[in-house]
Amino acid sequence: MDLFIRDLDGYQRDMNLIGAYIDQNARYLSKMTGQPIERCIEFVKKQTSPNGPQGVTLPMASVLVRGKNGDRTEERLPMTTFLQQTLEKKEILAPTMTTYMPSSVKESVPAQYIVGNLAKRSKAKKAMLAAKMAGDLLQESIQNAMQTTYKYKNNALSGAQRSEHTGLCNKTGHSTLTSFCRTITSYGNANNEKFLLGNRHYWCPDLVRANILATIDNVDIAEVSKLLGPTIRAPTVEETMACIKRSTDLYWHDAEELKNIERLVKTLTDAERAAFVFSGDLYHLYQVNPDFVLEFFNQMTMRPITPEEHPDEWISRMDDDLKAYVSLLSADILDGRTIKDMKEGVKNKDGSLKIPPDLRGYALIAATARHLVETLSGYKEFIKVFWVNDSMPLSVSHFPASLRRCAITSDTDSTIFTVQYWVKALSKLPHFASRGRAVAYTAVYLTSQTIRHILAKMACNLGVEKKNLFKIQMKNEFFFPAFVLTSRAKHYFAYVSAREGNVYKELEMEIKGVGLRNSKVPIYYNKKVIEHMKTILDAAMDGRKLSALAILEEIALEERAIMEAIQAGQYSHLTKETVKTKEAYKNPESSNWIHHGMWEQVFAPKYGHAEEMPYRSVKISLNLNSKSKLQHWLDKIEDPGVKHRMEEWLKSRDRTALTMLLMPESVLARTGVPPEATCGVDIRELVRTTMEAFYLVMESLGLYFKNDRNTKLISDNRYIEQHAA
Numbered sequence: 001m002d003l004f005i006r007d008l009d010g011y012q013r014d015m016n017l018i019g020a021y022i023d024q025n026a027r028y029l030s031k032m033t034g035q036p037i038e039r040c041i042e043f044v045k046k047q048t049s050p051n052g053p054q055g056v057t058l059p060m061a062s063v064l065v066r067g068k069n070g071d072r073t074e075e076r077l078p079m080t081t082f083l084q085q086t087l088e089k090k091e092i093l094a095p096t097m098t099t100y101m102p103s104s105v106k107e108s109v110p111a112q113y114i115v116g117n118l119a120k121r122s123k124a125k126k127a128m129l130a131a132k133m134a135g136d137l138l139q140e141s142i143q144n145a146m147q148t149t150y151k152y153k154n155n156a157l158s159g160a161q162r163s164e165h166t167g168l169c170n171k172t173g174h175s176t177l178t179s180f181c182r183t184i185t186s187y188g189n190a191n192n193e194k195f196l197l198g199n200r201h202y203w204c205p206d207l208v209r210a211n212i213l214a215t216i217d218n219v220d221i222a223e224v225s226k227l228l229g230p231t232i233r234a235p236t237v238e239e240t241m242a243c244i245k246r247s248t249d250l251y252w253h254d255a256e257e258l259k260n261i262e263r264l265v266k267t268l269t270d271a272e273r274a275a276f277v278f279s280g281d282l283y284h285l286y287q288v289n290p291d292f293v294l295e296f297f298n299q300m301t302m303r304p305i306t307p308e309e310h311p312d313e314w315i316s317r318m319d320d321d322l323k324a325y326v327s328l329l330s331a332d333i334l335d336g337r338t339i340k341d342m343k344e345g346v347k348n349k350d351g352s353l354k355i356p357p358d359l360r361g362y363a364l365i366a367a368t369a370r371h372l373v374e375t376l377s378g379y380k381e382f383i384k385v386f387w388v389n390d391s392m393p394l395s396v397s398h399f400p401a402s403l404r405r406c407a408i409t410s411d412t413d414s415t416i417f418t419v420q421y422w423v424k425a426l427s428k429l430p431h432f433a434s435r436g437r438a439v440a441y442t443a444v445y446l447t448s449q450t451i452r453h454i455l456a457k458m459a460c461n462l463g464v465e466k467k468n469l470f471k472i473q474m475k476n477e478f479f480f481p482a483f484v485l486t487s488r489a490k491h492y493f494a495y496v497s498a499r500e501g502n503v504y505k506e507l508e509m510e511i512k513g514v515g516l517r518n519s520k521v522p523i524y525y526n527k528k529v530i531e532h533m534k535t536i537l538d539a540a541m542d543g544r545k546l547s548a549l550a551i552l553e554e555i556a557l558e559e560r561a562i563m564e565a566i567q568a569g570q571y572s573h574l575t576k577e578t579v580k581t582k583e584a585y586k587n588p589e590s591s592n593w594i595h596h597g598m599w600e601q602v603f604a605p606k607y608g609h610a611e612e613m614p615y616r617s618v619k620i621s622l623n624l625n626s627k628s629k630l631q632h633w634l635d636k637i638e639d640p641g642v643k644h645r646m647e648e649w650l651k652s653r654d655r656t657a658l659t660m661l662l663m664p665e666s667v668l669a670r671t672g673v674p675p676e677a678t679c680g681v682d683i684r685e686l687v688r689t690t691m692e693a694f695y696l697v698m699e700s701l702g703l704y705f706k707n708d709r710n711t712k713l714i715s716d717n718r719y720i721e722q723h724a725a
Contacts, residue, residue, distance in 0.1 A: 003376055003383050004449035011460040011469060015083045018056075022048070024213040031267040061097075092463040095179035098172040102465055110161075110168065114154050121150035129502045133338050134346065180462075180472075181413050183396065187458060188474045189407045190393035191280065191451050192417040196443065197405040198283035201395040202247040205257040209264060211394050212276050216268070218390035219275040227274075227385055234270035235277045235288045241265060243277050243284045250403045279391045280450065282443075286425070297426050299375045301438035303329065307363030314366040315339060317373065324476060324501030325445040326369050329438055331498075333361045336505025388453045408485055409492060415474070416492075418483070419443035432481060432541050441479075448476050476500070478510065482540045484533070487699045491515050493533045495541070509533070516693045520575040520619070528558065529693040536701070548703060549719040555694050559687050559715035566681055569672035571618045575689055577662055580614040592617070594653070595662035602645040603663070607671050610664035617662040620673065621689060623682030624658040633658075633680040642676050684710050 025048075026040035033040075047054040058078040066072050077085075083093075091099040103111070128143035160166050161173030193199040202208050228234050235243065241262055248258070268276070278285045286293040308314055318326060327334060337346060337355070342362035346355035376383070395402070406417045422443040427436040451474050459472050480494040491513030497504055509530065511517050516533075517526060532551065539546050562573045577592055585591035595617065599610050624630045630650070637643040650658070661677055688695070688710055695706050698714070705712045 003380055004388060005453050005456055005470070006388060008466045008469060011456055011466070013087065013461055013463065015087055015461065017083070018080060020214075020217075021056075024210070024217055027213050027217065028209065028264070031264060086463065090463065094172070094176040094462070095183045096172065096175050098176055100176075102463070103468075104465065110157055110173075114157065117150045117154050121147045121154075124150065125500075129500060130338070133336070133341070133502050136349065178412070183458065184455060184472060184474065185410060185413060185415060186396045186399040187393060187454050188415045188451055189404070189410055189417075190396055190399055190402075191454055192407050192415060192447055193402070193405060194280055194393055195282050195447055195450055196417065196419060197421060198243060198246055198281050198287070199250075199403075199405040200247040200393075201399060201402045202244065203251045203395065203398065203401070205248075205252070205254065205261065207395060208244055208248065208261050212261075212264060212268075214394070215276045215279055215391045216272045218392075219279055220385060220389065221269070221271045221275055223381070223385045224275045225271040227382060228270060232274075232278075232285075232289050232292055232382075234274040235284070237262070237265055237273070239284075239288055240268075240273050240277055242287075243281075275386075275391075278386050279389060280387060280393070282446065283421075285386075294426060296379065297422075297439060297442055299378075300372065300442045301329070301435070302371065304364065304367040304371050306367060307360055308366035308370055309363075311343075311359075311363045311366030314370045314373070315362075318369050320501065321445065321448055321476070322369065322372065324498070325441060326365060326372065327501045327503050328441040328479065328498055330361075330365045330368055331437075331503045332434075333358075333364055334503050336503070338502060339365055387450050390457070392454060392457060408483070409490075411490070414477075416480075416483070417447070419447075430543055432543075437481070440481075444476060444479070448474070480510065481507070482537045484536060484540075484697075484700045486513070486516070486696045487704075488513060488515055488696060491696060493537070493697075495537050513696075515696055518575070518693065520577065521690055521693070522573055522575070525558075525573070525690060525693070529697060532694065532697050536697070546701070548701065551701075552698070552703070552714055552717075553719040555691065555698070556715040556717070556719065558694075559691060559713060562687050562690060563683055563715075566673070566678060566683060566686065569675065569678060571665075571668050571673050573690055574673075574686065575619045576665065577617050577619050578614055579610075579617045579662055579664075584614070592662055598649055598661070599663060601649050602642060603674060603676075605645070606639065606642060607674060608667050611666050616665045618665050618668055618673070619689075620661040620663065620677050621682045621685040622658050622660055622680045623685060624680060627656040630656060630658055636679045637676045639676060642674075646676075684713060687713055687715070 022041060022044050026037060026044045029035065029040040029043065030037045046052050048056045050056075058080055061077050061079045061082045063075045063077050063082055064072045065075050086093050086099050089099075090102050090104075092102060093099050100108075124143050124147035128140055128147055131137075131139035131143055157168065158174050158177050160168040161170040163169060190201065193201075200211070202211070241258070244261060244265075245258070265273070277288065282293065323339065327339060334342065337358075339362070341355070342358050342365065345353050345357040348354045406419070406421070407415050408418055409416045419440045423436045423439050426439045427433070429435050452470070455472050455474065456469050459469050460466075464472070477500055478494075478496050479498040481497050483492065483494040485492045493509065493511045493516060495507040496510045497507055511530070511533070516529070532555075535551070536546065538544075565573050579592045579596050582588045582593050585593055588594070593613075596610060596613060604610065622633070624633050634643055634647060637646070650656075658680075663673070663677065688706070691714075694714075698705065705714055
């Protein structure tokens with residue numbers, strides 16, 4: 001909604017660092033001494049002038065300036081001069097400090113290509129989701145391939161800019177795109193942390209003071225005063241300090257510094273404390289004004305029971321974010337359909353009607369849309385003052401080192417956050433009942449709206465032209481009602497109930513990370529671990545406890561079955577690798593290719609030749625990492641021919657250790673795993689590799705077994721179920 005952003009003219013570029021430095025230091029002096037602000041400004045200017053006692057030395061910048069013919073010369077400029085020139089030329093300033101001329105002077109051809117692909121990808125993605133909702137698997141697959149292609153094309157352009165062997169080479173292009181992306185994500189994470197759980201990156205005391213001064217300098221204090229009254233009260237000094245300590249306690253403990261901060265807080269007016277504590281912070285607003293926030297959520301989650309008389313009008317007024325929010329709130333009415341389906345009906349591929357229109361349901365959804373628009377309009381002044389002001393999340397440049405409370409995982413271009421606190425705080429019913437879901441949807445919607453203004457301010461200050469100000473977005477893609485994070489980066493599993501406003505009729509699984517879904521592991525184990533994931537997710541959804549002992553015993557049985565199978569020469573439980581031709585490898589002598597030569601020289605005379613490369617092979621882990629262990633294995637090989645040929649092969653390769661064998665699956669399908677291999681198998685390593693995903697899943701429950709020496713396997717113990725854990 002437009003309530004959460006300003007008109008384009010409301011965004012102005014501000015790079016007056018020296019002015020802000022003087023103003024905020026003067027404000028601090030004025031607060032702490034009681035002297036007039038004008039006198040303090042003059043004092044700071046004198047103190048920080050080049051000849052003053054605290055003279056500020058401006059950092060110098062080495063700037064490469066491009067001439068008319070593309071040639072570049074290096075110049076040394078004060079940083080403030082460099083910034084001033086950037087402003088005067090209206091150039092875009094990347095986080096890497098690279099500047100680009102605006103499109104009004106010269107438009108980039110690659111940029112036009114990227115924008116075109118973005119539009120095409122968006123169209124294909126919408127078509128993909130529409131096909132998914134209609135159950136058209138073929139069309140869904142086609143459109144998914146198309147949107148992926150457009151994504152890869154844009155990504156390839158970014159990568160090509162790093163290569164000096166293409167006409168697209170631009171040494172600054174890739175770093176600029178990456179830094180932009182990471183800055184956007186850091187703002188997203190910082191906003192989520194502060195808005196949802198009042199967590200601010202106060203990693204040092206000076207930052208707290210600076211943030212207090214910057215906030216009251218960038219929030220309209222007069223407008224804050226108008227909002228304070230019986231409905232919203234200002235936080236006390238004690239409540240303000242509690243807000244501060246919630247974040248500082250994560251990083252440092254210094255009683256003297258906290259006293260100094262408290263001295264500053266005591267000088268603030270009610271409106272200034274309210275501005276500091278409530279600006280972009282729903283969590284602390286709730287701590288101080290629980291009734292106000294509860295009533296706000298009650299209004300936002302209320303569903304009208306009277307159909308809207310003019311449904312088309314209100315449906316058409318919704319932007320994508322509001323449409324997604326309304327769809328989630330109306331999931332019971334939609335029942336796996338889209339809002340469009342409610343009006344037009346669901347059709348078969350031949351155009352015949354599969355499910356008739358539901359005009360009453362369509363009108364009820366429109367009534368919900370109208371109710372939300374009117375509700376938010378009633379909070380217009382509050383939203384403008386506290387959520388659409390000039391106070392930005394702080395310390396974004398250091399944010400990767402921050403300690404999180406709600407951003408449970410993040411990548412270079414995304415953030416996954418939890419609203420669990422709000423569901424528990426505002427829903428007394430089971431958390432996955434309709435009230436809990438509605439609270440979750442509302443918290444997510446508000447968070448997604450507040451980041452729009454922040455990103456627009458960021459884009460404006462970097463010099464993005466007004467016409468492109470809202471092209472930089474962070475949009476909600478998935479809603480995970482239950483989400484489980486593992487101990488390994490980028491590895492998680494979850495249930496998905498909606499994607500980009502399309503509410504699924506049945507929950508779907510989302511599994512990320514090769515360790516949880518390894519194509520080299522037999523499909524049986526992938527299916528089995530998914531069963532365990534679903535058991536955990538279902539228990540979370542139902543509010544049930546799990547029996548850890550029962551789960552561990554089930555996994556232990558699988559591991560024992562693997563051990564028995566390898567001793568019997570079976571290979572179905574072993575992981576698979578591909579053996580390719582020599583030309584396919586950059587370093588063939590250290591690749592899978594050498595195992596083809598081993599098989600042909602050592603084992604083929606007895607068991608048969610491998611098929612033509614490339615072919616699937618079975619990986620057999622060995623624990624022969626020393627000369628003595630290798631010799632011990634060779635001594636156990638009963639067939640003298642195989643033993644001699646293996647010794648010759650090892651000698652030709654100058655090998656004194658062997659960690660694995662790759663054997664052609666087509667041959668093993670006839671013969672089984674040769675006993676010469678099984679007698680050297682590192683059974684524990686084999687079990688660990690095959691069952692890796694199970695261990696990651698168990699670690700998500702706080703049950704840790706893995707170690708570097710592989711001395712602990714789940715199957716080392718037998719588990720007798722005693723009680724639920």
